[in-house]
Amino acid sequence: MKVKVFTATNMQEAMAQVKNGLGRDAVILHTRRFRKGGFLGFFGKEMVEVMAALDSPAAPPISEKKPQQVILPRPNEEDNKVTALQLEFASMRRLMEQVLAKLPRQENQKSPLYELLIKNDIDPDIAANLIQGLPEDSAFIGGDPATVRKLLAERMTNYLQRVEGIVLPETGCKVVSFIGPTGVGKTTTIAKFAAHFAITHGHKVALVTADTYRISAVEQLKTYADIIGVPIEIVYSPDEMKAALYRHRDKRLVLVDTAGRSPRNQFQLAELQALLAVDPYIETHLVLSATTKYTDALEAVNRFAVCSPQKFLFTKLDEASNLGTLFNLLYQFPTTLSYVTTGQNVPDDIELANPGKLANLILED
Ligand SMILES: Nc1nc2c(ncn2[C@@H]2O[C@H](COP(=O)(O)OP(=O)(O)OP(=O)(O)O)[C@@H](O)[C@H]2O)c(=O)[nH]1
Numbered sequence: 178m179k180v181k182v183f184t185a186t187n188m189q190e191a192m193a194q195v196k197n198g199l200g201r202d203a204v205i206l207h208t209r210r211f212r213k214g215g216f217l218g219f220f221g222k223e224m225v226e227v228m229a230a231l232d233s234p235a236a237p238p239i240s241e242k243k244p245q246q247v248i249l250p251r252p253n254e255e256d257n258k259v260t261a262l263q264l265e266f267a268s269m270r271r272l273m274e275q276v277l278a279k280l281p282r283q284e285n286q287k288s289p290l291y292e293l294l295i296k297n298d299i300d301p302d303i304a305a306n307l308i309q310g311l312p313e314d315s316a317f318i319g320g321d322p323a324t325v326r327k328l329l330a331e332r333m334t335n336y337l338q339r340v341e342g343i344v345l346p347e348t349g350c351k352v353v354s355f356i357g358p359t360g361v362g363k364t365t366t367i368a369k370f371a372a373h374f375a376i377t378h379g380h381k382v383a384l385v386t387a388d389t390y391r392i393s394a395v396e397q398l399k400t401y402a403d404i405i406g407v408p409i410e411i412v413y414s415p416d417e418m419k420a421a422l423y424r425h426r427d428k429r430l431v432l433v434d435t436a437g438r439s440p441r442n443q444f445q446l447a448e449l450q451a452l453l454a455v456d457p458y459i460e461t462h463l464v465l466s467a468t469t470k471y472t473d474a475l476e477a478v479n480r481f482a483v484c485s486p487q488k489f490l491f492t493k494l495d496e497a498s499n500l501g502t503l504f505n506l507l508y509q510f511p512t513t514l515s516y517v518t519t520g521q522n523v524p525d526d527i528e529l530a531n532p533g534k535l536a537n538l539i540l541e542d
């Protein structure tokens with residue numbers, strides 16, 4: 178690994194030096210502000226120091242630590258957040274379903290609807306529960322199998338019922354942050370929102386990025402901000418975050434981008450938690466890709482619970498072969514669903530989640 182220290186009169190200049198010196202894949206290790214010259218640190222010129230590193234290609238991969246104990250969220254969170262109670266409730270429900278599913282129910286295995294749910298990666302225990310009590314004999318309800326399927330779709334819709342997008346208050350500023358594993362589409366989704374609220378609806382919007390881990394990440398959002406014509410702030414610490422939010426208190430909407438975090442890195446998650454704790458009114462959306470395996474997504478939800486997200490946002494529905502992960506998670510965690518994204522195009526490929534439409538997609542052959 179190549180490590181270098183850069184000094185400049187401001188952060189932009191320092192970042193330009195990092196980019197020139199180490200390239201776009203450089204990783205920022207440390208930043209500090211200090212005064213140069215003057216007397217006892219007074220009257221000196223303010224300078225910025227950035228320590229950055231570049232992984233040499235030959236370096237062996239850094240192995241992830243083994244998953245440690247789950248950090249539960251602060252006990253006094255509001256009801257609609259993924260709280261410790263919700264996590265406990267979800268694991269109790271899961272246990273109960275496992276017990277129920279073990280009871281002899283031969284008909285499950287024969288039911289074509291059960292098979293369809295399994296084919297669409299619905300968790301077997303959840304699938305068994307969903308079809309329980311549905312009329313087995315379609316002749317019983319007029320000889321129409323489509324009616325049984327409709328009943329099942331309605332049942333599934335109930336689990337997806339809690340939907341709310343980004344709702345701006347009558348007056349004042351709304352701050353929405355986006356957290357989630359790496360590469361799920363947080364930054365692209367923020368660009369979609371920025372264009373939607375600023376260009377389509379003419380609201381005053383600002384972007385704040387705390388993703389200073391990679392030079393290219395800052396540039397990615399900056400490019401969108403320039404195209405859309407909204408201001409962008411780059412923050413390196415909770416204090417800077419607080420100051421940036423204060424500076425943009427005249428905006429209707431401030432969108433906060435964060436660095437993609439491995440759900441297994443507790444240190445990174447604690448950093449993220451500290452950043453979002455500067456303002457209790459920040460609405461946090463946990464961004465998850467619909468292409469993620471259910472068990473991995475479940476782990477991400479458990480780990481990111483430390484940041485108390487209020488809403489789930491699912492990306493990459495266009496790439497997912499089915500929506501099993503999305504449904505399984507919302508079945509386990511009765512959390513509000515906000516948007517789904519369906520492609521890479523900014524600003525078009527995003528929509529408010531539609532429970533009925535999603536239930537029917539889940540039941541597609
Ligand atoms: N197919 C598809 N691709 C998407 C969607 N949303 C984002 N992407 C793509 O996913 C890739 C990663 O997107 P980013 O927005 O950079 O993801 P991120 O979560 O900000 O990534 P990190 O900041 O590295 O954690 C890009 O190639 C996006 O174009 C989507 O809905 N569908």
Ligand SMILES: [Mg+2]
Nearest residue numbers: 363364388394
């Ligand atoms: Mg990003």
